[in-house]
Amino acid sequence: MNSKTFFIAALxxxxxxxxxxxxxxxxxxxxxxxxxxxxxxxRLDSLSRAHKFAVGHHDDTAYGHTWKYENGRSDMLETAGxxxxxxxxxxxxxxxxxxxxxxxxxxxxxxxxxxxxxxxxGASTFSWHPRNPVTGGDSWDCSDSTVVARILADSAxxxxxxxxxxxxxxxxxxLTDSAGTRIPVIFRPWHEMTxxxxxxxxxxCTPDQYRGLWKRMRxxxxxxxxxxxxxAYSPDRVGSVEAYMERYPGDDMVDIMGVDVYHFNGEEGLxxxxxxxxxxxxxxxxxxxxxxxLLALTETGSEGLPMERWFTEVLMPVVRPFPVSYVTFWxxxxxxxxxxxxxxxxxxxxxxxxxxxxxxxxxxxxEFKNF
Ligand code: BMA
Numbered sequence: 001m002n003s004k005t006f007f008i009a010a011l012x013x014x015x016x017x018x019x020x021x022x023x024x025x026x027x028x029x030x031x032x033x034x035x036x037x038x039x040x041x042x043r044l045d046s047l048s049r050a051h052k053f054a055v056g057h058h059d060d061t062a063y064g065h066t067w068k069y070e071n072g073r074s075d076m077l078e079t080a081g082x083x084x085x086x087x088x089x090x091x092x093x094x095x096x097x098x099x100x101x102x103x104x105x106x107x108x109x110x111x112x113x114x115x116x117x118x119x120x121x122g123a124s125t126f127s128w129h130p131r132n133p134v135t136g137g138d139s140w141d142c143s144d145s146t147v148v149a150r151i152l153a154d155s156a157x158x159x160x161x162x163x164x165x166x167x168x169x170x171x172x173x174x175l176t177d178s179a180g181t182r183i184p185v186i187f188r189p190w191h192e193m194t195x196x197x198x199x200x201x202x203x204x205c206t207p208d209q210y211r212g213l214w215k216r217m218r219x220x221x222x223x224x225x226x227x228x229x230x231x232a233y234s235p236d237r238v239g240s241v242e243a244y245m246e247r248y249p250g251d252d253m254v255d256i257m258g259v260d261v262y263h264f265n266g267e268e269g270l271x272x273x274x275x276x277x278x279x280x281x282x283x284x285x286x287x288x289x290x291x292x293x294l295l296a297l298t299e300t301g302s303e304g305l306p307m308e309r310w311f312t313e314v315l316m317p318v319v320r321p322f323p324v325s326y327v328t329f330w331x332x333x334x335x336x337x338x339x340x341x342x343x344x345x346x347x348x349x350x351x352x353x354x355x356x357x358x359x360x361x362x363x364x365x366x367e368f369k370n371f
Pocket of ligand 1 (some may be wrong): 090102104129330331
């Protein structure tokens with residue numbers, strides 16, 4: 001064991017001392033799996049203790065590389081032979097009361113797919129690319145650098161924000177199974193805040209303002225009785241624990257320590273990706289181990305999969321030593337031919353993805369059901 005592997009193993013052992021939940025999810029002293037949301041946390045924890053991780057995919061059953069809105073279809077199912085263990089969805093545009101999200105996915109479909117996924121033993125996670133509440137532009141509209149400050153201080157913007165959060169809270173409250181019981185899910189708002197491509201990014205608000213944004217949302221959710229959410233913090237790539245923790249909203253606000261790290265530029269960007277992924281996961285793992293939180297690779301991927309053996313030869317060697325509970329790949333767009341992150345039938349990376357599926361460390365939906 002070299003020193004790096006030893007360090008990782010030591011932290012993994014530390015992380016295995018138990019998982020703690022944020023406020024509202026499992027009260028102190030409560031049995032670990034007393035609520036559905038604590039049970040989901042315990043399932044994810046047991047995966048990482050078994051040196052396995054759940055595999056996730058964004059918009060998996062909504063559309064794929066060559067199809068859209070065909071009931072039961074999934075590019076993962078049609079390549080790996082199973083649905084992802086974690087379905088990922090985005091709530092952008094829900095805040096405006098639209099029926100479709102920013103990529104055209106009906107919110108009604110998301111609700112029924114969350115229930116279908118729970119019924120097959122899997123789980124679901126949500127991100128949110130909301131509009132800009134000041135300019136009316138999208139999440140990427142960074143033209144006004146005072147948006148977060150105004151959410152926290154300008155009564156009109158604050159009221160809009162609170163209304164948006166209330167709408168989201170109602171959506172989560174309405175995620176129920178056939179018996180009417182709320183389904184536990186993961187929510188990771190205000191993601192990639194260490195970058196500066198969203199209006200809540202690092203250059204557009206102070207760490208305290210960022211924490212204020214998160215806390216205000218959490219207070220709205222708590223006031224509306226949302227009890228089926230595990231909260232995930234997911235900075236973009238970072239080089240240190242300090243950078244990872246700079247905007248951390250607090251132990252009572254977060255259940256999952258995640259990180260988003262993408263591979264850009266294929267072969268040429270390989271070393272950079274490996275380095276960034278290893279550093280970012282090390283930072284997130286250290287922070288998670290200190291607090292008894294779950295660790296996750298909340299988004300990753302290599303757009304268009306230019307390297308045929310990306311899953312087994314690029315991703316796996318870096319991720320394997322870390323106690324990540326799940327890894328999520330971004331979407332296979334039906335209307336942008338190069339915008340896909342998992343193979344589709346007949347694509348060059350399909351064989352490698354089957355090998356990734358066969359690896360005992362990866363858990364798709366059928367196996368996740370048993371955890
Ligand atoms: C990005 C791309 C966009 C999409 C956005 C929100 O990474 O996939 O096409 O609109 O995420 O889902």
